[in-house]
Amino acid sequence: MTPRDGSDVHDNPWSDLDRPPLNGTGLRRSLVRDGGLWSSVEVVPATGSTNTDLVARAAAGTADEGAVLIAEEQSAGRGRLDRRWSAPPRSGLFFSVLLKPGEHEVPVARWGWLPLLTGVAVATALSSTAGVDTALKWPNDLLVTVGDEERKAGGILAEASGGGGVVVGVGLNVSLRADELPVPGAGSLALAGAKVVDREPVLRAVLRSFERWYVQWCAAEGDPGLSGLQETYAAGCATLGRSVRAMLPGERELVGEAVAIDADGRLVIASDAGREAVGAGDIVHLRPA
Known part of the structure; x- marks a missing residue:
């Protein structure tokens, strides 16, 4: 069977009917526009790490700012301190984006705000789209409440790339079930009672939220106060x-x-x-x- 985005998937993409594949064509149609941040959107069936792949493309000069790379499955996803991140195919959102804040006159000294900006963008989108309150653990964890317990449902990793860019990767557990948790303290949107676990509207909301915050931050030349980022992050920070x-x-x-x-x-x-x-x-x- 041909997947919705027309890509070649090595396994039957409908093997888990609760986890349909992402529609790459539809995502591109809804996110890539003239004058917008997102320049390309690509969905691949599997990879080691979207961050590693996009960093390599940026270094080779084959990716522009606003490139988005999404994997249905990651076998070697990484978090801070080189911690591994893995999950069943199509159970979450695993994607990376290429940014070049220097081209928008944002001083390098302020680039450290990018993981925090990403956290704010993701949390804002999840609240409005999935109905899940997501707290931010400094500097790069996304927390949800399962029962009465605070659990990690996602993480963010920013890495320098060639050509003065930064690749920011996000891993987010969406439909992960209790028996699939990699560690007891992990969580997912589904376990937190999300009203939406369809990954496409969640991903679209996250990327649109990211674009709004990034454009606002760049317009303020990375100033966290003028852009409202510092105040908003502090308000949602569980730390x-x-x-x-x-x-x-x-x-x-x-x-x-x-x-x-x-x-x-x-x-x-x-x-x-x-x-x-x-x-x-x-x-x-x-x-x-």
Whole structure:
């Protein structure tokens, strides 16, 4: 049977009727337009990592800003600290986008806001389209509530690419069932009670939301205050106001209360030694005593 986007899929794309394949032609028709951010949309049946593939294309000069690469299945998806991300075919959204903020006069010093911008865009889209409240764990996790438990349903990874670009990848569990969870603490939109688990309207909403935020941010030359990004991220950040443990480079550990997101997108932690802005590290939300 020919899949809806006309691509060659090695397995029967309708083997799981609850998980139909994405319609690449329809996505291109609805997202690619003159003057818009998205320049191309491609759906592939499987790959190791959409980020790796798109970084390579950017380095080779074969991808323009606004290129979107989506995989129905990833075998070597990566998160921060090179953690692996995998899920059954067509159970989630696994995609990467190529951005060139320097062409919009955004200083390199502000590019660190891109993962946070992506989180805001995804959370905003999921709230309006799927009816799921998505919280943001600094710096790149997407959290949903399953029962009364906070669980990770998605992640974001930004990587520099050739030609002054940045590739931002998103992995989001959509229809993943309880018996398919890679780890007990994982979640999905379906498990969180989403009213929509059809990936196409969810993906369209996410990419349109991303375009709005990215254009607004670039128009402000990456200023997180003028663009409204800093305030919106802080409002949706589940890390703020929590006791946290930050595992920092050099095997250093910092325990305290997460009190703010500063103008550089860093997490400000108040501890007995004072306040410290953390730009990189692994954050653990500590349970209340």
